[in-house]
Amino acid sequence: xxxxxxxxxxxxxxxxxxxxxxxxxxxxxxxxxxxxxxxxxxxxxxxxxxxxxxxxxxxxxxxxxxxxxxxxxxxxxxxxxxxxxxxxxxxxxxxxxxxxxxxxxxxxxxxxxxxxxxxxxxxxxxxxxxxxxxxxxxxxxxxxxxxxxxxxxxxxxxxxxxxxxxxxxxxxxxxxxxxxxxxxxxxxxxxxxxxxxxxxxxxxxxxxxxxxxxxxxxxxxxxxxxxxxxxxxxxxxxxxxxxxxxxxxxxxxxxxxxxxxxxxxxxxxxxxxxxxxxxxxxxxxxxxxxxxxxxxxxxxxxxxxxxxxxxxxxxxxxxxxxxxxxxxxxxxxxxxxxxxxxxxxxxxxxxxxxxxxxxxxxxxxxxxxxxxxxxxxxxxxxxxxxxxxxxxxxxxxxxxxxxxxxxxxxxxxxxxxxxxxxxxxxxxxxxxxxxxxxxxxxxxxxxxxxxxxxxxxxxxxxxxxxxxxxxxxxxxxxxxxxxxxxxxxxxxxxxxxxxx
Amino acid sequence: xxxxxxxxxxxxxxxxxxxxxxxxxxxxxxxxxxxxxxxxxxxxxxxxxxxxxxxxxxxxxxxxxxxxxxxxxxxxxxxxxxxxxxxxxxxxxxxxxxxxxxxxxxxxxxxxxxxxxxxxxxxxxxxxxxxxxxxxxxxxxxxxxxxxxxxxxxxxxxxxxxxxxxxxxxxxxxxxxxxxxxxxxxxxxxxxxxxxxxxxxxxxxxxxxxxxxxxxxxxxxxxxxxxxxxxxxxxxxxxxxxxxxxxxxxxxxxxxxxxxxxxxxxxxxxxxxxxxxxxxxxxxxxxxxxxxxxxxxxxxxxxxxxxxxxxxxxxxxxxxxxxxxxxxx
Numbered sequence: 001x002x003x004x005x006x007x008x009x010x011x012x013x014x015x016x017x018x019x020x021x022x023x024x025x026x027x028x029x030x031x032x033x034x035x036x037x038x039x040x041x042x043x044x045x046x047x048x049x050x051x052x053x054x055x056x057x058x059x060x061x062x063x064x065x066x067x068x069x070x071x072x073x074x075x076x077x078x079x080x081x082x083x084x085x086x087x088x089x090x091x092x093x094x095x096x097x098x099x100x101x102x103x104x105x106x107x108x109x110x111x112x113x114x115x116x117x118x119x120x121x122x123x124x125x126x127x128x129x130x131x132x133x134x135x136x137x138x139x140x141x142x143x144x145x146x147x148x149x150x151x152x153x154x155x156x157x158x159x160x161x162x163x164x165x166x167x168x169x170x171x172x173x174x175x176x177x178x179x180x181x182x183x184x185x186x187x188x189x190x191x192x193x194x195x196x197x198x199x200x201x202x203x204x205x206x207x208x209x210x211x212x213x214x215x216x217x218x219x220x221x222x223x224x225x226x227x228x229x230x231x232x233x234x235x236x237x238x239x240x241x242x243x244x245x246x247x248x249x250x251x252x253x254x255x256x257x258x259x260x261x262x263x264x265x266x267x268x269x270x271x272x273x274x275x276x277x278x279x280x281x282x283x284x285x286x287x288x289x290x291x292x293x294x295x296x297x298x299x300x301x302x303x304x305x306x307x308x309x310x311x312x313x314x315x316x317x318x319x320x321x322x323x324x325x326x327x328x329x330x331x332x333x334x335x336x337x338x339x340x341x342x343x344x345x346x347x348x349x350x351x352x353x354x355x356x357x358x359x360x361x362x363x364x365x366x367x368x369x370x371x372x373x374x375x376x377x378x379x380x381x382x383x384x385x386x387x388x389x390x391x392x393x394x395x396x397x398x399x400x401x402x403x404x405x406x407x408x409x410x411x412x413x414x415x416x417x418x419x420x421x422x423x424x425x426x427x428x429x430x431x432x433x434x435x436x437x438x439x440x441x442x443x444x445x446x447x448x449x450x451x452x453x454x455x456x457x458x459x460x461x462x463x464x465x466x467x468x469x470x471x472x473x474x475x476x477x478x479x480x481x482x483x484x485x486x487x488x489x490x491x492x493x494x495x496x497x498x499x500x
Numbered sequence: 501x502x503x504x505x506x507x508x509x510x511x512x513x514x515x516x517x518x519x520x521x522x523x524x525x526x527x528x529x530x531x532x533x534x535x536x537x538x539x540x541x542x543x544x545x546x547x548x549x550x551x552x553x554x555x556x557x558x559x560x561x562x563x564x565x566x567x568x569x570x571x572x573x574x575x576x577x578x579x580x581x582x583x584x585x586x587x588x589x590x591x592x593x594x595x596x597x598x599x600x601x602x603x604x605x606x607x608x609x610x611x612x613x614x615x616x617x618x619x620x621x622x623x624x625x626x627x628x629x630x631x632x633x634x635x636x637x638x639x640x641x642x643x644x645x646x647x648x649x650x651x652x653x654x655x656x657x658x659x660x661x662x663x664x665x666x667x668x669x670x671x672x673x674x675x676x677x678x679x680x681x682x683x684x685x686x687x688x689x690x691x692x693x694x695x696x697x698x699x700x701x702x703x704x705x706x707x708x709x710x711x712x713x714x715x716x717x718x719x720x721x722x723x724x725x726x727x728x729x730x731x732x733x734x735x736x737x738x739x740x741x742x743x744x745x746x747x748x749x750x751x752x753x754x755x756x757x758x759x760x761x762x763x764x765x766x767x768x769x770x771x772x773x774x775x776x777x778x779x780x781x782x783x784x785x786x787x788x789x790x791x792x793x794x795x796x797x798x799x800x801x802x803x804x805x806x807x808x809x810x811x812x813x814x815x816x817x818x819x820x821x822x823x824x825x826x827x828x829x
Contacts, residue, residue: 301718325720339718342711344778353708354720364700408719 079152243460282462399430563793572734580777587760598752623735672747710777
């Protein structure tokens with residue numbers, strides 16, 4: 001169906017794809033695997049005509065093709081669902097599916113009936129039921145993804161690329177997505193599936209192509225490999241995702257933060273929890289269970305219905321994040337690009353964004369020398385790999401960007417740090433560094449709240465875990481009780497079925 | 501430690517010269533400077549003594565009002581906002597100043613203070629509506645433009661208020677040594693703005709809001725207060741410009757400054773500041789204002805129809821935005 005041969009691509013002097021092959025058959029789900037920066041996305045962009053290859057050929061059904069732009073690729077039957085959806089939030093599913101190629105009647109007016117019918121047909125084929133007329137923004141992430149897939153199919157896509165489709169889905173939604181993919185496979189669509197979750201690869205994929213650092217490593221059947229072998233191919237060496245050992249916190253460890261009650265909306269459950277000095281408190285739960293919102297509400301960055309909390313035994317009330325900052329609580333947001341960093345600014349400017357108190361001259365002025373030395377110091381402390389403090393943030397890898405956010409708060413002598421999805425989009429090696437860094441912080445007396453959707457991370461890192469469901473904490477587990485079974489049961493049912 | 505020391509030393513160990521040079525080339529000042537040099541050289545050919553001290557001072561005097569308005573505009577645009585009310589605020593501020601002195605017989609100092617208060621008040625008004633009212637700056641300041649213009653006309657009855665004491669003229673046409681007062685005022689204001697933007701935490705916060713407002717707020721920047729401050733600064737620079745204008749015209753003109761917001765915005769974007777915010781330098785704006793002044797001057801000199809001049813200026817602004825659109829990905 002699709003053959004990409006010896007694809008090379010250079011940006012300026014840097015070659016990022018060194019002759020990559022990819023061969024996908026009709027009616028298979030083909031996994032494209034590799035660490036961040038392995039060249040998966042670049043390869044897919046070449047396929048879709050978004051960028052052009054420096055060398056190499058693309059054949060579709062044996063015919064050599066080259067696409068000057070995305071439209072030509074679409075016309076040739078290639079569809080891609082990006083990690084960040086390209087849907088217009090205020091338009092409906094139907095309007096989105098037919099955006100820029102609306103069906104019209106003979107007067108040149110929109111033929112809404114025909115579009116609706118067609119959209120309905122396609123979604124029915126996928127066995128998906130969703131409100132066709134509601135604005136996209138009111139649909140769940142999974143539903144939006146189905147709209148994206150349906151959009152690609154309405155363009156008669158024979159080759160469908162899914163870039164990390166499951167990253168933000170709940171297990172049930174993933175199941176549904178897989179059902180849809182199997183249906184598409186049956187219909188003979190060639191699917192290229194990009195994911196970091198290896199267990200999903202084993203669930204849904206037929207064959208796998210592995211890339212590493214822009215090199216083609218190999219293509220094999222899923223049935224011929226196991227988890228360890230895949231990881232080894234991806235990273236070139238065996239890495240066991242290891243977590244630093246947890247410290248033994250005595251029971252009487254002082255409480256730094258006590259949330260006596262917090263309620264997001266009037267209809268949500270009221271939660272209470274506390275954070276001890278030097279511990280990592282995990283916030284687990286499904287996406288949308290209120291973990292991030294609760295953390296943000298604590299800082300005054302998200303509305304709340306009810307809130308009373310004590311910091312070091314004293315009643316506090318933060319109206320905005322700046323107040324929390326003064327009190328020593330820092331946030332490392334979930335989406336580094338949108339909420340954490342100013343990617344067009346230098347490392348220096350990003351680290352020092354809120355640290356001026358530390359190197360102030362007079363009351364309002366900045367001591368530039370001190371700012372620079374402090375920044376370099378902070379960069380070294382967390383191990384940011386970069387040319388220098390003046391490098392722009394968007395030239396750094398995800399792991400290094402995350403370290404910059406950590407450095408920002410370190411530089412500020414924070415007492416409490418909230419890590420929201422600290423390792424999302426970060427490759428295996430850099431993950432381990434972030435974990436070590438978090439432990440180092442707690443050894444220094446910091447307390448950490450870690451919000452994470454990755455269970456191994458929650459289990460491997462947390463001293464205690466608050467499990468969220470439906471907008472509030474349903475249970476807190478610690479020690480031996482931190483197991484994936486218990487956490488999953490709490491987060492899906494809200495209670496632990498007592499062994500009857 | 502999660503890293504080895506080699507990484508740490510590589511942070512500092514870059515060749516300094518090289519880096520400095522590359523950075524200089526990437527500075528947003530490069531293009532405006534090139535533009536300024538090109539236009540100046542062209543002017544040098546068109547007019548024989550363009551490079552004389554008196555000519556240069558004359559151009560600077562002509563650009564001073566727009567140059568001062570553009571300072572406030574730079575702050576606002578750096579945060580990703582815009583202030584369309586500057587021209588109208590300036591006119592209102594000038595009429596109030598003149599009215600207080602001429603019609604109400606107040607001492608000159610009260611008149612000046614009244615004018616400045618008008619700028620301050622309308623700036624605060626804009627700031628509160630944008631920051632706490634969460635309304636788009638372009639609409640808020642468009643409304644303020646109408647309000648200020650209308651108030652100025654009501655206050656003055658639609659006629660210029662003249663009969664000001666002669667010392668007011670010093671602000672508009674006076675000189676200290678050979679240098680015109682407005683030029684000195686402009687440079688002082690630019691100097692102050694530079695210190696604010698480059699040497700204070702406040703300045704960094706202004707840039708960070710333009711770069712990524714959410715990130716700035718979540719990392720503890722008081723975004724609403726900063727926004728209030730920048731619109732207030734813009735109101736104040738409008739009022740300063742009003743003082744110079746009043747001195748130059750020796751009257752409070754309720755119809756003055758129509759379309760000045762456009763020139764101020766032009767100076768800012770021609771100076772290399774990104775209209776999306778977060779990127780730009782205050783001295784770029786100064787270069788932009790001077791560039792615009794030389795252009796005005798030059799087009800007059802060559803004898804181009806003034807209506808056609810507006811068309812040409814419009815296209816030059818488009819060109820500046822086109823070039824400065826940046827490496828947005």
